[in-house]
Amino acid sequence: MTNKERFIDIYQTNIKREGSAKLLEYLKSSSCDFFTAPASTRFHGSYEGGLLEHSLNVYDCLVSYLARPEAKKRFGLKYSDESVAIVALLHDLCKTNVYKKDFRNVKDETGNWIKVPTYKFDDKLPYGHGEKSVYIVSGFMRLSRDEAFAIRYHMGFSGEENSNTVGNALEMFPLALALNIADMEATFLLEDRNG
Numbered sequence: 001m002t003n004k005e006r007f008i009d010i011y012q013t014n015i016k017r018e019g020s021a022k023l024l025e026y027l028k029s030s031s032c033d034f035f036t037a038p039a040s041t042r043f044h045g046s047y048e049g050g051l052l053e054h055s056l057n058v059y060d061c062l063v064s065y066l067a068r069p070e071a072k073k074r075f076g077l078k079y080s081d082e083s084v085a086i087v088a089l090l091h092d093l094c095k096t097n098v099y100k101k102d103f104r105n106v107k108d109e110t111g112n113w114i115k116v117p118t119y120k121f122d123d124k125l126p127y128g129h130g131e132k133s134v135y136i137v138s139g140f141m142r143l144s145r146d147e148a149f150a151i152r153y154h155m156g157f158s159g160e161e162n163s164n165t166v167g168n169a170l171e172m173f174p175l176a177l178a179l180n181i182a183d184m185e186a187t188f189l190l191e192d193r194n195g
Contacts, residue, residue, distance in 0.1 A: 003052050004035050007089065010059065014085035019141030026140065027096075034096045041099065041119045044191040051095050057186035058179070059088035065178055065185075077174055079146070086143070087150040087179050094132035098123045130154055149173035156180035 001009070011024055027034045039045025039054040062084055071077045099119040108114050127135055130152040137143060137151070153169045153176040170177040 003049060003056055007035075007052060007056060010056075010085055011089060014081045015089075016082065017141050023090075023137065023140035032096050033099075034093070037096055038099050038119050039092070039095060039191075041121055044187045046119060051092060054186060054191060055089050055092060057190050058091060058182050059085065061182035061185045061190070062088045062179060065182055071178070075174065077178060079175055083144065083147055083175065086137070087147050087154070087175060088182065090137050091130070091133055091151050091154045091179060091183065093136045094127075094129050096136075146173055146175045150175040150179045152176070154179045154183050156184070158184075 008024070008028075011020075015024075026032055035052050036048050037051040038047055039050035045051060045054045065071060066077055066079065066084065098121055100122050102118050102120040103115040104118045105113050106116050125132065133151050134143065134148050138148075143151070149169055150173060153166060153173070156170065156177070157163060157166050170180065
């Protein structure tokens with residue numbers, strides 16, 4: 001099963017709310033590069049399909065985190081399969097249609113300059129990171145408050161936000177903290193950060 005097939009299977013199996021089919025239709029359309037976009041320009045997932053792979057990795061990490069007995073019993077973290085799929089698979093929709101193929105000059109092993117393919121960041125809708133993902137999803141289907149805050153604050157303290165606001169959001173909406181942990185685990189432990 002390809003990553004695209006797996007994503008679509010997880011999405012269609014778990015996400016049933018009104019508007020979800022239209023969102024998936026958009027993701028598969030020629031107007032959106034979700035399935036081919038990189039996850040970054042030079043770090044994790046900086047290759048074609050990197051965003052899709054990262055989204056699936058975050059999904060796997062979040063499912064694993066929430067399945068821990070301590071997460072269930074001690075922390076009381078219980079979320080529907082639909083909410084888990086929504087926040088994990090769609091948390092980085094802000095990265096669609098922003099990476100353009102380009103070239104950069106680097107020296108080869110003999111010291112000669114050569115052109116190598118790369119991506120450049122060109123955002124035509126500069127609405128932030130997590131908030132932009134919430135905005136895109138909300139254009140198709142309604143998010144619960146937990147889901148919206150999880151997507152909005154999935155970067156945790158690594159974003160540019162006021163640390164008090166981030167801390168308050170992570171405390172008030174534990175799904176945001178769980179998604180942040182899953183995102184960091186996928187980014188720093190599972191994925192190739194050298195492109």
